[in-house]
Amino acid sequence: MTQMPTLTYEARPDAAAKPAPEGAPKVIELPRPDLLSGISLLAALSFRASTREFSPAPLPKRTLGALLWAADGINRPISGGRTAPSPHGRQEIDIYVALPQGVYRYDPATHSLVLKRAIDARGMTGYQDFVGAAPLDLVYVVRTSKLLTLPPAQRDTFSAITAGAISQNVSLFCASAGLATVVRGWINHRLLADALSLNEDEVPILAQTVGMNVVSPT
């Protein structure tokens, strides 16, 4: 089920949290990115594409650090500005990272992953067969309480645009680093909110799977 036929929003029968291996670290400090690595922006754009086949191999920590910094890391330490824009700089999207050892929230201020739940929730982040088999699923969560002073008619659109900017940052990083990725709107919001232990004001709106490309036999 790599393509999207008629969409169902029933939970997948196997979509349940799997026990994570013991000893998930509470905090994972991420290496800073090497800003001189990667290919040119135009070359990355020429490689950007959705991929729905992933190697199960874990991503090196260095790659994870660069990926999350590219996604929405702090690129202007004095102002706390991020790599992705947000309405009035509200920075209303949190990035959750579903890894085999647990669900983490990316904290841009410390450039680290903070453990939310020590479960393997990758299979709960979507319906397609590669979800749960790839080493990493990102989930973009709107913290709606940060948008209360915006006109109600703008809140959903603006937060979707912020999530779109973050996901494109991830896609371009993946294109530059030779990684596979696909952004996914086909998610079960209730299941995910439960898996990520979200508060009432936090809404998951988009997911993105990332992993290494499958090496085809020559």
Ligand SMILES: Cc1cc2nc3c(=O)[nH]c(=O)nc-3n(C[C@H](O)[C@H](O)[C@H](O)COP(=O)(O)O)c2cc1C
């Ligand atoms: C908002 C949004 C939601 C998407 N949701 C899914 C999804 O749930 N599953 C999936 O396999 N692809 C999803 N896609 C990827 C599109 O299917 C893909 O971008 C499109 O087929 C064009 O292919 P390309 O990205 O390789 O150019 C989504 C893309 C966007 C922008």
